Amino acid sequence: MLKTILGVAAVFLLIAFTAYLSFYYAPIEKSMGVIQKIFYLHLPSAFSSFVALGICFYANLRYVFTRQPKWDWLGVSAAEVGLAFISVVLITGPIWAHPVWGIWWTWDARLTLTFVLWLLYISYLLLRSMLEDPDKRALFSALFGIFAFLDVPLVYFSIRWWRTQHPQPVILGGAGSGLDPRMRISYLLVWLAFTGLMVLLLRARYKLEALRAGVDELRREAEIQ
Amino acid sequence: MTLLSNTAVLLGKELRTEFRSRELLTTTVVFILMVVVLFSFTFDPSTSESRRFGPGLLWLAFLFAASLMLQPCFLREQNNDTLSALRLSVSDPFAIFLAKLIANTFFLLLTEVLMLPVFAVLYNVHILSVFPQLVLVFFLGSLGVAIPGTAFSAISAQARMRELLLPLLLLPLLTPVLIASTEATAALLDLNPQLRRDWLGFLAGFDVVFLTALWLFGEYLLEE
Numbered sequence: 001m002l003k004t005i006l007g008v009a010a011v012f013l014l015i016a017f018t019a020y021l022s023f024y025y026a027p028i029e030k031s032m033g034v035i036q037k038i039f040y041l042h043l044p045s046a047f048s049s050f051v052a053l054g055i056c057f058y059a060n061l062r063y064v065f066t067r068q069p070k071w072d073w074l075g076v077s078a079a080e081v082g083l084a085f086i087s088v089v090l091i092t093g094p095i096w097a098h099p100v101w102g103i104w105w106t107w108d109a110r111l112t113l114t115f116v117l118w119l120l121y122i123s124y125l126l127l128r129s130m131l132e133d134p135d136k137r138a139l140f141s142a143l144f145g146i147f148a149f150l151d152v153p154l155v156y157f158s159i160r161w162w163r164t165q166h167p168q169p170v171i172l173g174g175a176g177s178g179l180d181p182r183m184r185i186s187y188l189l190v191w192l193a194f195t196g197l198m199v200l201l202l203r204a205r206y207k208l209e210a211l212r213a214g215v216d217e218l219r220r221e222a223e224i225q
Numbered sequence: 226m227t228l229l230s231n232t233a234v235l236l237g238k239e240l241r242t243e244f245r246s247r248e249l250l251t252t253t254v255v256f257i258l259m260v261v262v263l264f265s266f267t268f269d270p271s272t273s274e275s276r277r278f279g280p281g282l283l284w285l286a287f288l289f290a291a292s293l294m295l296q297p298c299f300l301r302e303q304n305n306d307t308l309s310a311l312r313l314s315v316s317d318p319f320a321i322f323l324a325k326l327i328a329n330t331f332f333l334l335l336t337e338v339l340m341l342p343v344f345a346v347l348y349n350v351h352i353l354s355v356f357p358q359l360v361l362v363f364f365l366g367s368l369g370v371a372i373p374g375t376a377f378s379a380i381s382a383q384a385r386m387r388e389l390l391l392p393l394l395l396l397p398l399l400t401p402v403l404i405a406s407t408e409a410t411a412a413l414l415d416l417n418p419q420l421r422r423d424w425l426g427f428l429a430g431f432d433v434v435f436l437t438a439l440w441l442f443g444e445y446l447l448e449e
Contacts, residue, residue, distance in 0.1 A: 064445055119397040126393055130384040140380045143442055144394060147373060150438055151398050154431055158401035161423070162408065 004203075011196040018190040026186040038096045040186060044194035045088040046114070052082030052198055053121070053149070060145035063138060069213060072138035075145060076128060077205035079121050081198060086118045109160040116155050120148040134216065228323070231315045235324030242301075243332065253294045253336045260286035261344055275348035280410035283344055284403055288370065291333055292392035295374040298325055299382040308447070318444040326375045326439075333367040334360075355413045358420050362413065365428035366406035372435040373398050379446040401431055 022040035029036035056078035063071035093111065094104040105111065127144055131137035179187070243249055264282045268274055302308040311321055338360060345352045352359060374395055381391040409424040 064442065116397055116400050123393050123397055127380070127384065127390065130386055130390055132385065136383060139445060139448065140383065143445060144377070144380060146442060147376065147435070147438060148398060150434055151401070154401040154434065158404040158427060161427070162404050 007196075007200055007203075011193065011200055014189070014193040014196060018186065018193045021186040022190055026183045027180055029183075032100055035096055035099050038092050040190045042089060042092040042096060043187065044191045045085045045092070047191060048194045048198040049082045049085035049089060049117075051195065052078045052085060052202065053117070053152075055202070056082060056121075056145055057149040060142040060149070063142040064146070067139075069134075069138065070210070072142065073206050073209035073213065074202075075138075075142060076125075077202050077209055079124050079145070080205055081201045083118065083121045083125070084201070085194075085198065086114060086121070089114055090118060107159075109156065109162075112159045113152070113156045117152065120151065124148060134213070228317050228320050231317065231320035232323045232327070235311075235315070235320060236327050239324055239328035240331075243328070249294055249297065250332060250336060253290045253332070254339055256290050256293065257286045257336060257340045258343060260289065261340065261347060265347060270348050272349045275350050276411070276414055276416075279344070279348050279350055280407045280414060283340075284366070284407045284410065286340075287333070287337055287366070288396065288399055288403060289392070290336065291367075291370045291374055292395050294332065294336075295329060295371070295378045295395075296381070296388060296391055298329060298375060298378040300378070300387065303382045312447055318447050319440055321447065322375055322379075322439055322443045325378075326371050329371040329375055330364070330367050333371060334364055337363045337367065350414050352414070355418045358413050358418075359410065361420075362406060362409045362425065362428075365425060365432060366402055366409075368432045369402040369406075369428055369435070370395075370399060372432060372439055376435075376439050376443065376446060402428065405431070 018040070022037060026037075026040075028034060056075050059071045059075035059078060062068075063075060093114075097106070098104050124141060124145055128137055128141045131140055261283070264278075264286070268278055299308070302311060312318060315321060341352060341356075341359065341363075344350070374391075377391055377394045381387045381394065384390050405424045405427045409421045409428070412419050412421045412424075
């Protein structure tokens with residue numbers, strides 16, 4: 001309990017601190033202006049969603065081979081948390097794009113990939129809701145999750161060859177990239193804060209799923225007697 | 226060796242079941258025909274417009290038709306209680322998938338090739354000179370649809386609201402197939418037709434990735 005409170009407090013403080021950093025410490029971007037500040041929400045959400053979906057894939061694989069319910073709980077928790085972060089990405093993206101690109105949405109590689117990812121993991125959750133037997137639900141959704149994750153690079157490359165106009169990555173190096181050091185430190189901290197938030201949400205959701213499985217178990221026992 | 230002979234026997238069973246009733250083939254052909262006709266009302270189907278929109282609508286029609294056609298694949302076994310018998314009859318459960326997969330690809334390809342002349346006539350595009358290349362694109366695309374389609378048909382057969390579930394699982398996953406097949410088809414229907422090797426390679430890669438996944442994980446899909 002104490003650990004949870006400490007964790008929540010730490011992440012809360014870190015988010016508050018990085019919010020201050022990104023609004024007041026980091027300089028205002030020259031060509032885009034204030035609207036660029038939304039990146040401090042957009043990028044770390046995207047990052048957290050990919051990490052969560054990676055965890056989901058790992059949990060799916062582990063479930064198929066070990067059949068321990070805990071991997072199923074981790075899988076569904078990671079999928080839901082990942083989906084929540086993708087939703088943030090999909091909402092903040094157009095808000096940024098409209099003043100900068102002049103359009104809300106364009107069918108560019110990364111946008112489309114994010115959207116297709118969102119649809120794939122919605123399907124994953126829908127599938128879970130339509131399978132009643134807990135063992136079957138765990139196994140089939142894990143298998144679907146593996147197939148869906150394998151699809152991600154294929155979706156990315158197909159759309160990339162098809163058309164793309166997303167800004168090239170400017171943070172992780174490459175020629176012509178470069179960030180103001182104050183921006184860089186803000187990004188790094190906000191990344192850390194959002195990863196912390198992701199882990200907290202994941203833990204809470206995992207515990208909920210474990211409780212729910214326990215309740216189901218008890219209910220089934222009560223029905224048998 | 227046993228895998229191949231088992232697959233051959235099961236494939237024979239799949240083909241016999243279908244050609245006795247021809248239910249799937251007839252309904253799929255009629256469905257694609259309806260979509261193609263209805264689509265023609267949504268834009269002006271002159272030659273130049275058809276070149277722009279034709280390949281995409283053709284592949285969308287195929288994808289929707291496939292998500293209906295693949296539905297009974299495992300549902301039939303479920304309803305007749307033949308799945309356990311099937312599992313007991315083969316040493317490698319992959320044979321079951323392989324047979325169903327080959328049969329589904331064949332059915333899809335057959336309906337597509339049947340619908341192609343109709344599409345060409347209705348939308349004023351020339352296909353005769355590029356017919357073999359088109360069949361190659363259709364083959365790789367249909368295989369890409371059939372591999373995950375067969376796998377997910379085993380999943381959706383066990384779920385509630387199974388009729389709705391398969392398209393929901395399948396269609397987002399098939400985004401790469403839709404893009405690659407549409408691009409490859411569009412390049413062949415162009416004024417200067419060309420075979421896009423890059424997209425064909427991509428389709429082949431998609432097929433290999435998911436065939437490997439099915440080979441690795443297929444047996445778990447058949448667990449009771």
